[in-house]
Amino acid sequence: MKKNTKLVSAGRKAQYTQGVVNPVVQRASTVVFDSVADMHEAIKERGNRTLFYGRRGTHTHYALQDAIIELENGAGCALYPCGAAAISQSLLSFLKTGDHLLMVDTAYEPTRDFCDKILAGLGITTTYYDPMIGAGIESLIQDNTKVLFLESPGSITMEVQDVPSLVKVAKEHGVITMLDNTYGNGWHYKPLDHGVDISIQAATKYIVGHSDVMMGVAVANETYWPELREHSYLLGQCTSADDAYLALRGLRTMPVRLAQHEKAALQVANWVKAHPLVDHVRHPAMETCPGHEFFKRDFSGSNGLFSFVMNKGSQKAINAFLDALEHFKMGFSWGGFESLVTANKTMSGLRSTTGWHEGPVIRLHIGLEDVDDLIADLAQALKVYEQNC
Numbered sequence: 001m002k003k004n005t006k007l008v009s010a011g012r013k014a015q016y017t018q019g020v021v022n023p024v025v026q027r028a029s030t031v032v033f034d035s036v037a038d039m040h041e042a043i044k045e046r047g048n049r050t051l052f053y054g055r056r057g058t059h060t061h062y063a064l065q066d067a068i069i070e071l072e073n074g075a076g077c078a079l080y081p082c083g084a085a086a087i088s089q090s091l092l093s094f095l096k097t098g099d100h101l102l103m104v105d106t107a108y109e110p111t112r113d114f115c116d117k118i119l120a121g122l123g124i125t126t127t128y129y130d131p132m133i134g135a136g137i138e139s140l141i142q143d144n145t146k147v148l149f150l151e152s153p154g155s156i157t158m159e160v161q162d163v164p165s166l167v168k169v170a171k172e173h174g175v176i177t178m179l180d181n182t183y184g185n186g187w188h189y190k191p192l193d194h195g196v197d198i199s200i201q202a203a204t205k206y207i208v209g210h211s212d213v214m215m216g217v218a219v220a221n222e223t224y225w226p227e228l229r230e231h232s233y234l235l236g237q238c239t240s241a242d243d244a245y246l247a248l249r250g251l252r253t254m255p256v257r258l259a260q261h262e263k264a265a266l267q268v269a270n271w272v273k274a275h276p277l278v279d280h281v282r283h284p285a286m287e288t289c290p291g292h293e294f295f296k297r298d299f300s301g302s303n304g305l306f307s308f309v310m311n312k313g314s315q316k317a318i319n320a321f322l323d324a325l326e327h328f329k330m331g332f333s334w335g336g337f338e339s340l341v342t343a344n345k346t347m348s349g350l351r352s353t354t355g356w357h358e359g360p361v362i363r364l365h366i367g368l369e370d371v372d373d374l375i376a377d378l379a380q381a382l383k384v385y386e387q388n389c
């Protein structure tokens with residue numbers, strides 16, 4: 001089966017769908033057993049697609065999990081109430097006091113805060129590494145290094161990592177690798193195929209796709225699935241059947257949405273690139289993005305998210321620009337059908353190892369509006385930017 005066909009049929013077992021196209025929305029806390037034998041069977045099979053207790057999931061959750069496992073080529077998939085929970089609970093499932101974590105310096109801001117505020121308090125130390133370090137990561141590995149965490153492309157500044165080089169060193173040292181794959185999404189990038197142990201996503205973004213559900217997923221390989229499953233369960237991680245249903249519904253149309261986001265974002269990025277106020281564009285599919293060569297080698301496509309660096313600008317100019325935009329709404333998320341914008345005057349506070357010596361960074365999510373309207377909107381708002389520089 002080719003990949004679109006696979007995604008359409010994934011997770012649609014008769015047991016889950018009961019004669020219709022989509023799985024039933026099976027809401028449950030309590031599961032009841034008809035006999036002691038049934039109960040013992042459920043205890044033995046818990047976590048293995050046998051109803052046991054609401055927190056272990058129902059047929060709606062199993063359908064979503066099966067589909068995500070197929071998307072990411074994993075052995076198992078844990079569901080979380082949001083992407084941030086998927087990250088924090090995956091880390092907590094494997095780290096203990098005295099362990100050391102290697103975290104990419106371009107991590108999503110709440111990931112960094114989790115390390116600095118929660119893990120530090122538990123006696124787990126974090127070293128932030130340059131996303132472009134590649135095999136040089138070896139020099140940062142300590143005797144107590146337990147996890148190497150990647151995020152590629154990096155948050156806001158979009159550096160694409162050389163995943164195979166990093167994974168090779170980690171494997172040689174028995175270090176577990178986890179990757180925030182919200183951008184690559186399982187459709188354009190499958191980390192487990194490249195040796196990563198656990199692939200994590202904010203399903204909130206492209207899987208849900210409609211800006212109306214929070215959801216996180218973590219997919220593990222055979223080696224780490226049993227521990228991830230059991231520890232996430234003990235940490236109390238679960239999601240509602242309604243949210244699981246909506247995430248699965250989003251997943252069915254994700255490839256066609258992604259194709260449109262990709263096409264439109266490339267058109268906008270090419271327009272932005274030529275603007276005199278813009279120093280360079282950080283779109284993974286464009287040469288000016290650090291790690292573009294790894295993107296070309298490892299990814300099958302891009303999506304609606306990219307950033308660009310201004311060659312001058314003040315906070316006043318940024319604020320005026322943001323207020324002038326009409327179709328791009330200010331919002332911290334991405335992956336929905338609508339266009340969004342965020343802006344950072346500087347990256348300081350968000351980077352500790354690599355620093356930031358360039359101009360303001362504007363990040364766009366290109367939604368499903370007409371490209372001409374989006375470009376016209378940017379053109380008029382950039383004029384306002386210039387007037388306020």
Ligand SMILES: *Cc1c(COP(=O)(O)O)cnc(C)c1O
Pocket residue numbers: 082083084085108155180182183201202203204205214215216333
């Ligand atoms: C949004 C996002 C998250 C967090 O997901 P939530 O569902 O909002 O908690 C994690 N990583 C990346 C890269 C994200 O963009």
